[in-house]
Amino acid sequence: MSSVAADARRHFTKSFGGEPTVVASAAGRVNLIGEHVDYNGGVALPIAIQRRTAVAVRVRDGARVSRLNSGGTGGVLTLDHAALVRRRKWTDYPSGVLDQLIGAGLDVPGLDVAVASDVPSGSGLSSSAALEVAFDFAVRSLLGLSIDRVAMALECQQAERQFVGVPCGAMDQLSASCGQQGHALHMQFDPVNVRPVPFRESVLVIDTALSRSLRVSAYAERVAECASALEAIRRDAPEVSSLAVATMAQVDGAAMRDVERRRARHVVAECARVRQVVLALAAGEPFPGDLAVASHESLRDDYDCSSRELDWTVAYALRQPGIKGARLTGAGWGGCAIAFGEVSALQALAKSLPAEYEKAIGHAPHTWVVSADDGARMEG
Ligand code: ADP
Numbered sequence: 608m609s610s611v612a613a614d615a616r617r618h619f620t621k622s623f624g625g626e627p628t629v630v631a632s633a634a635g636r637v638n639l640i641g642e643h644v645d646y647n648g649g650v651a652l653p654i655a656i657q658r659r660t661a662v663a664v665r666v667r668d669g670a671r672v673s674r675l676n677s678g679g680t681g682g683v684l685t686l687d688h689a690a691l692v693r694r695r696k697w698t699d700y701p702s703g704v705l706d707q708l709i710g711a712g713l714d715v716p717g718l719d720v721a722v723a724s725d726v727p728s729g730s731g732l733s734s735s736a737a738l739e740v741a742f743d744f745a746v747r748s749l750l751g752l753s754i755d756r757v758a759m760a761l762e763c764q765q766a767e768r769q770f771v772g773v774p775c776g777a778m779d780q781l782s783a784s785c786g787q788q789g790h791a792l793h794m795q796f797d798p799v800n801v802r803p804v805p806f807r808e809s810v811l812v813i814d815t816a817l818s819r820s821l822r823v824s825a826y827a828e829r830v831a832e833c834a835s836a837l838e839a840i841r842r843d844a845p846e847v848s849s850l851a852v853a854t855m856a857q858v859d860g861a862a863m864r865d866v867e868r869r870r871a872r873h874v875v876a877e878c879a880r881v882r883q884v885v886l887a888l889a890a891g892e893p894f895p896g897d898l899a900v901a902s903h904e905s906l907r908d909d910y911d912c913s914s915r916e917l918d919w920t921v922a923y924a925l926r927q928p929g930i931k932g933a934r935l936t937g938a939g940w941g942g943c944a945i946a947f948g949e950v951s952a953l954q955a956l957a958k959s960l961p962a963e964y965e966k967a968i969g970h971a972p973h974t975w976v977v978s979a980d981d982g983a984r985m986e987g
């Protein structure tokens with residue numbers, strides 16, 4: 608049993624007395640490559656990581672009212688299944704999942720629910736999806752419902768979109784649900800398809816510990832720019848159904864603003880890089896670090912979603928011995944970077960970077976060495 612699962616059990620007993628019937632967990636995630644391509648019909652390559660969220664559950668007697676605790680402190684919050692509303696609290700994530708289950712016609716009894724996690728919240732490692740998927744998996748197991756990992760992830764994505772109100776793609780929930788130890792997930796979004804590819808390396812995650820306040824508006828702007836770039840390409844080539852299947856010649860040949868062309872160039876080049884990485888990994892080769900660097904440069908120069916702190920981190924990492932690649936990961940505008948290399952090189956980087964980063968940037972970053980782990984699973 609993982610330590611967060613033991614924590615969830617402890618929080619359960621402290622909050623509600625007795626023992627939970629089921630404890631399940633789901634993973635945080637890091638995207639290795641394939642950034643800003645999900646909403647352009649492209650593919651991504653995330654891994655589920657050893658940072659996990661565990662959920663302990665038991666059916667309550669009586670009314671369809673659930674009681675929830677996270678972290679053992681902060682008391683118990685209640686949710687009346689007949690009157691689920693957005694409260695702008697953490698319980699909106701499990702509420703959203705309950706809302707999906709009830710919306711699918713299930714009569715969900717009142718539950719006691721305790722949560723524990725070591726996925727940092729709001730850092731871009733997808734603590735929200737880990738919470739949704741762990742909760743959904745625990746409830747489905749408790750009630751003896753069918754479990755299809757992809758369907759469960761999409762249900763959790765809808766919970767976050769419809770109930771929490773975050774217009775997210777499906778990558779986070781698919782990773783949290785479908786992760787496999789020793790494998791990256793070659794992920795296609797439309798239609799959804801998840802194919803494990805061997806990946807036994809470690810990766811260093813560096814959280815710049817910066818607010819991502821720009822992100823919501825800038826993200827929506829990029830989605831719109833990509834849509835108008837696609838429209839421009841389709842005037843000449845109506846058969847192009849998404850930027851992911853456009854060629855660079857089509858991007859360069861179509862009449863569009865320079866900024867749209869740069870966005871489209873990133874998407875087309877990034878999709879090609881994902882394909883190259885997948886071929887290399889499938890052939891048993893190490894992750895091609897030069898493609899990670901090319902991805903970062905494209906996100907920085909063509910997609911304009913890097914930041915001074917991410918650029919500094921990537922440049923610093925690439926100067927260290929044994930580091931073969933580094934890039935920003937996630938949507939950008941703050942959040943995390945990742946570095947590739949042997950574990951010893953990653954550990955040395957994790958040791959030297961914080962003090963240098965603090966000198967250059969003014970505050971300390973967080974770092975974690977991670978590797979590909981299982982997604983949703985039952986815990987002991
Ligand atoms: P990310 O998914 O990148 O970590 P989000 O903003 O999408 O960032 O999700 C963070 C939110 O998810 C938190 O503010 C909190 O409401 C909720 N959350 C995540 N993990 C937990 C947890 N273990 N306990 C309670 N709430 C959590």
Ligand code: MG
Pocket residue numbers: 733734735736779
């Ligand atoms: Mg999230």
